[in-house]
Amino acid sequence: MDVQITEGRFIEVPTPDASGIDRRAFGEFTGPQGELASYAIGWTTGTDQHVGRLSVGIGAGNPGGATIHAIVVDNGGEYAFSLVDDPFEQVPEGGPHLTAQQARAHEDLAFMWWVADNALARDRRAWWLLHWLLQTTCIQTAEVFDLTEPILVVGHAADDGVWQILGTTNLADDGKVGHLSHVIDEDQTLLDVLDLTPGQAALRQHPGGPWTRQ
Incomplete structure (x- = not known):
């Protein structure tokens, strides 16, 4: 059996000062040998700091059970x-919450980091977090940028890796450069195609419709 990630609940609420959105996503991990773990990831928009949050827990009610906590940061274009x-x-x-020092001494810390890496690689909400954290840029048609056309095409360029966001109008010289995470803020159905590799594209006939990959 391969690693399985099961996405759980997703919470997003305005920050107390209404300057941003606090987002938290939960999920479950099952390993190849039936190992179990739970995780939570989160991030808050509207702040100067781009830092994600993470909790990973194992062994509830058992000796050695623990929950570790970490921040997720941009480390030269990759997360750390x-x-x-x-x-x-x-x-x-x-299990019980561990301090950073206690976590470093825990015998299963490497396993919990493995859970964290799998969560960020396989949970669609984690892809959103990473694009926000790494400030991934994209180019949009002026119509999509102005919200006058829905998003019908998402492309991930093979040559430079730039994401392209189109509606019914083709991309022209008036294309707008922005952050991919902001596009997802407006249309969370893009979560289904954030795993496009360079050279791939996804199309749909109408907003909310099924994506066809090319």
Whole structure:
């Protein structure tokens, strides 16, 4: 059996000062040998700092059960984890909250990092987090940018890796450069195609319709 990631609930609420959105996504991990873990990821828009949050829990109710907490940061165009003391979330499979020092000494820390890497690689909400964290850019038609046309085509260019967001109008010289995460903010159905590799594209006939990959 391969690793399985099961996406759970997703929460998004305005920040107390209404300057951004606090997003939290939960999920479950099942390993090849039936190993179980739970995780939570989160990020808050509208702040100067681009930092994600992470909790991974194992062994609830058992000796050695634990929950570790970390921040997720941009490390030269790739993500990196850093353990922190402050708890982020309580997750179903998680044991007691560990401080960063306690987590470093835990015998299953490497396994929990493996869970975290799989969650970020396979959970669609984590792809959104990473595009926000790494500030992935995209080019949109002026009509999509102005919200006068729906998104019907998503492309990931083979040559430069730039994401292209189109409606019914072809991309022209008046294309707008923006952040891919902001496009997802407006249309979360794009979560289904954020795993396009360079050279791939996805099309649909109408908003909310099924994507066809090319």
